[in-house]
Amino acid sequence: MNSGELGCLEGGDLRICGELICTICQDLYNSGWVTGTGGGITIRSGDAIVIAPSGVQKERMRLEHLFVMSLKTREYIHKPLQPLKPSQCTPLFLAAYTCRDAYACIHTHSQEAILLSELFPNSDYFSASGFEVLRHIPRGTKKNGFYSITDTVKIPFIDNTAHERDLHDSLKAAILAYPEACAVIVRDHGIYCWGDSWQDTKMNTEAVEYLFQAYLRSRKIKSN
Numbered sequence: 423m424n425s426g427e428l429g430c431l432e433g434g435d436l437r438i439c440g441e442l443i444c445t446i447c448q449d450l451y452n453s454g455w456v457t458g459t460g461g462g463i464t465i466r467s468g469d470a471i472v473i474a475p476s477g478v479q480k481e482r483m484r485l486e487h488l489f490v491m492s493l494k495t496r497e498y499i500h501k502p503l504q505p506l507k508p509s510q511c512t513p514l515f516l517a518a519y520t521c522r523d524a525y526a527c528i529h530t531h532s533q534e535a536i537l538l539s540e541l542f543p544n545s546d547y548f549s550a551s552g553f554e555v556l557r558h559i560p561r562g563t564k565k566n567g568f569y570s571i572t573d574t575v576k577i578p579f580i581d582n583t584a585h586e587r588d589l590h591d592s593l594k595a596a597i598l599a600y601p602e603a604c605a606v607i608v609r610d611h612g613i614y615c616w617g618d619s620w621q622d623t624k625m626n627t628e629a630v631e632y633l634f635q636a637y638l639r640s641r642k643i644k645s646n
């Protein structure tokens with residue numbers, strides 16, 4: 423464990439990851455995809471993963487509030503000096519890192535994810551075809567290429583639970599059952615979305631959330 427307020431977040435790649443986490447959380451808040459203390463993001467640099475604290479307004483976080491964990495040992499390399507706990511999303515972020523070799527993971531609380539849960543109460547997945555934005559959604563990872571407009575993308579649903587940590591097993595099962603998905607919808611809660619880098623993770627989240635918005639709007643117009 424490094425000493426000092428920032429420890430290993432003082433400089434180098436981990437500081438950059440930490441600064442990105444703070445900035446991207448502000449973007450998520452301004453997009454309306456997180457409110458209150460909900461949602462979050464983690465970013466990885468090699469074996470080190472940077473994690474936000476739990477129960478704080480994520481758009482107001484600063485570097486000194488962040489945790490750093492070793493992916494291999496699961497031990498904390500750095501903890502904030504303030505009495506904070508790591509995000510309850512940590513086991514879920516770890517599922518994306520280990521099952522998909524992701525380099526970042528974003529958790530939103532978007533209303534569109536909630537609306538889709540209501541619209542498809544009995545479906546195992548949300549599916550869509552015919553949208554331009556599909557060309558920006560990877561088949562699980564960009565190493566497998568991207569969807570085309572005529573393809574059908576499937577994004578699995580999992581049921582919500584009272585505690586974030588209890589979502590772990592079903593999230594992991596969905597990640598493994600849908601290798602061509604880069605996101606999972608937690609019913610009536612939000613999404614987890616990952617990627618091969620922080621940039622890919624941010625773009626994948628934007629593309630998936632955009633698809634949800636476009637799908638719901640187009641469905642509304644067609645039903646009028």
Ligand SMILES: CSCCC(=O)C(=O)COP(=O)(O)O
Binds near residue numbers: 459460461475
């Ligand atoms: C069901 S747990 C509620 C917390 C939550 O959904 C969330 O997104 C934020 O968790 P955190 O621990 O990072 O504040």
Ligand SMILES: [Zn+2]
Binds near residue numbers: 460530531
């Ligand atoms: Zn949440």
